[in-house]
Amino acid sequence: DAKTTQPTSMDCAEGRAANLPCNHSTISGNEYVYWYRQIHSQGPQYIIHGLKNNETNEMASLIITEDRKSSTLILPHATLRDTAVYYCIASYALNTGNQFYFGTGTSLTVIP
Amino acid sequence: DVKVTQSSRYLVKRTGEKVFLECVQDMDHENMFWYRQDPGLGLRLIYFSYDVKMKEKGDIPEGYSVSREKKERFSLILESASTNQTSMYLCASSTGDRGWTEAFFGQGTRLTVV
Numbered sequence: 227d228a229k230t231t232q233p234t235s236m237d238c239a240e241g242r243a244a245n246l247p248c249n250h251s252t253i254s255g256n257e258y259v260y261w262y263r264q265i266h267s268q269g270p271q272y273i274i275h276g277l278k279n280n281e282t283n284e285m286a287s288l289i290i291t292e293d294r295k296s297s298t299l300i301l302p303h304a305t306l307r308d309t310a311v312y313y314c315i316a317s318y319a320l321n322t323g324n325q326f327y328f329g330t331g332t333s334l335t336v337i338p
Numbered sequence: 339d340v341k342v343t344q345s346s347r348y349l350v351k352r353t354g355e356k357v358f359l360e361c362v363q364d365m366d367h368e369n370m371f372w373y374r375q376d377p378g379l380g381l382r383l384i385y386f387s388y389d390v391k392m393k394e395k396g397d398i399p400e401g402y403s404v405s406r407e408k409k410e411r412f413s414l415i416l417e418s419a420s421t422n423q424t425s426m427y428l429c430a431s432s433t434g435d436r437g438w439t440e441a442f443f444g445q446g447t448r449l450t451v452v
Contacts, residue, residue, distance in 0.1 A: 258438045269342070269428050269443025270381070277438075313381070318437070325396070326371065326430070326441050330380035 228253040228316035235333040238308075244301040246332050248314030251295040259290060260315040261299045262328070263308075270313060270328070273299065304336045341365070342444040344429050350450045357416040359447050361429030368434030370412035371441070372396075372404065375426040387412055388434060419451045 231249040238244040250259065258277050262270040274281055274288045276297070281288045287300040301308050313331040345360035363370065371386040373396075383396030385404040393404050401423060405413045412431075416423055427447045432439040 260438075262441075267446075269430070269445055270441075271443070272440045275438050275440075325383060325386055325394075326432070327383060327397070328373070328381035330378065 228257055230314045230316055230329055232312075232314050232329065232332045234330070235335070237335050237337055238301075238304045240306060240336050240338050241303055244304040244308065244334060244336070246299040246301075246312050246314075246334065247296065248298070249296045250314070250316040253294050253316045254318070255294075257316045257318045259288065259294075259297050260317065260326075261286070261288065262313045262315065263310040264313070264331070265307075265310045273312075304334075306336050306338065308334065309336045310334060342429055342431050342442050344427075344444040344447050346447050347445065348448050348450075350452060351416075351419050353420060353451055355416075355419050355451075357419045357449070357451075359414040359416075359427055359429075359449070361412045361414070361431075361444060362410050363412075363431040363442070364410065365431060365433075365442065366409065367431035367442075368409070369432045369439070370406065371430040371432075372402075372412065372414045373428045373430065374398070375428060375446075381428065384414065419449075421451050423449065424451045425449060 260275045261273040264270040276288045290297045311331040342363045372384045373381045387393045387406040403415045429444045430441045432441045
């Protein structure tokens with residue numbers, strides 16, 4: 227798995243877009259970018275993943291740069307319930323599965 | 339609704355005890371994982387299993403062992419618990435598909451070793 231680098235913490239005003247950056251400069255061509263989040267006292271929850279193209283689902287949007295060395299998770303209208311730790315992972319599932327190496331993530335605080 | 343269930347939410351054990359943390363998934367997933375989570379260190383992979391009776395070491399396997407006798411169950415064993423194993427332990431499972439897979443996590447077991 228490629229190493230990822232994220233800011234330790236970020237703040238965002240409620241109702242504004244939260245943009246969470248991630249660097250994965252050593253990502254290989256077949257590695258997907260995943261985002262998970264962990265709300266206090268719960269297990270991490272999958273948000274979104276992408277390979278080359280930008281992706282959007284009901285939770286968030288994922289923007290991957292053309293060289294794939296970085297990405298941004300966008301929460302379009304942050305709410306207080308989005309306060310959590312967000313993890314960016316670059317990984318590819320082999321025949322023996324995907325090992326999902328998490329790091330320390332970004333602690334996002336949504337401010338009223 | 340997919341589910342990964344960890345047997346205990348909170349555990350308190352004494353130093354030197356043998357401790358079993360149990361995890362069960364109901365999604366027929368091939369892969370199962372054990373992580374520990376500590377402040378400032380994030381989630382660190384202890385062991386994972388990609389099939390019954392198969393296991394691979396993660397980043398921090400020392401002091402731990404695992405058992406997977408049935409597909410749905412993955413146990414983490416602390417042979418002789420020590421205070422530095424006080425932590426939050428998280429179990430996860432995923433399919434064995436190549437490419438991209440989603441990991442589903444349990445609620446975690448907060449273990450305190452005294």
